[in-house]
Amino acid sequence: MIGRSADWLSALAAGALLAVMIACNGLLAKHSAPVFASWAAHGTGAAAALLLVAGWSRIFKRQEAGTQKKGPAWAYLGGVPGALTVVLAAITTNSPLALSGTIAFMLVGQVIFGMAMDCFGLFGVAKRPFAATDVAVVALVLSGSVLLTFGGR
Template identity: 30%
Template sequence: MQTLFPILAVLLAGIGVALQPPTNAALAKASGSVWLAALISFAVGTAALMVVWLFDWTPLSATRAAPWWAWLGGFYGAAFVAALAFASPRLGLAVTLTAAIASQLVTAMIVDRFGLLGLPQQAITPARLVGVALVILGAVVVRRG
């Protein structure tokens, strides 16, 4: 039961990740700019987070303890949103997301292996390698599909 809520949260977030690229691509098509679409996406997301934060109200000073690289998350997110808004109408949503997931898994295995970004080290096992290889193979199959 302790892992049920995080799993549900990730599953719901995954639905949002699948819906976000075509939503942003439609905005990019209408506006003629991937960058404007990504900016609007982040502005709407920022407004939503501001409303949620008002109920939590953790002081900004709490971020002083964060390492310098912890501030880069927004940059990664912006690049991801813009890249997927650009790629999804050109490659199709399934190919775009499969390629994104494959690259995320390879990166995650490297981060886990070396315990980067404050995470505990986790070995790269044969089973994990097979799992990532299957996702990469899936990306190729979906692309050729």
């Protein structure tokens, strides 16, 4: 149970950091351009990742060379959707959707595509059969997103 709680807390922290990232990138895009904001975000992200890798390898013993499994070649392209996400989020954050609407509809897209990935085992994820309750989940998340975005007008 403790491991599962740590997973949930990590996911919540990632969601909060995603909101901070989108807000910062949206502000930078407002004062420059969405593509520049994406470039700046990924440049600083790469620098931060290098520092984390260097620190991690010093704290934990390095695995011997050749013992790590290599992923499929397409797995190294994960930064491409990340860059497009940053650009699109920077554009929509500065639109009438604002930050909360952008994040709400990004969540809808993530849930729907995540369920499809689980159902079909896309990109090597573990298969999870589609359940009838999944439709209710999508409907509730979508209706909550619509209420959040358009309910106060």
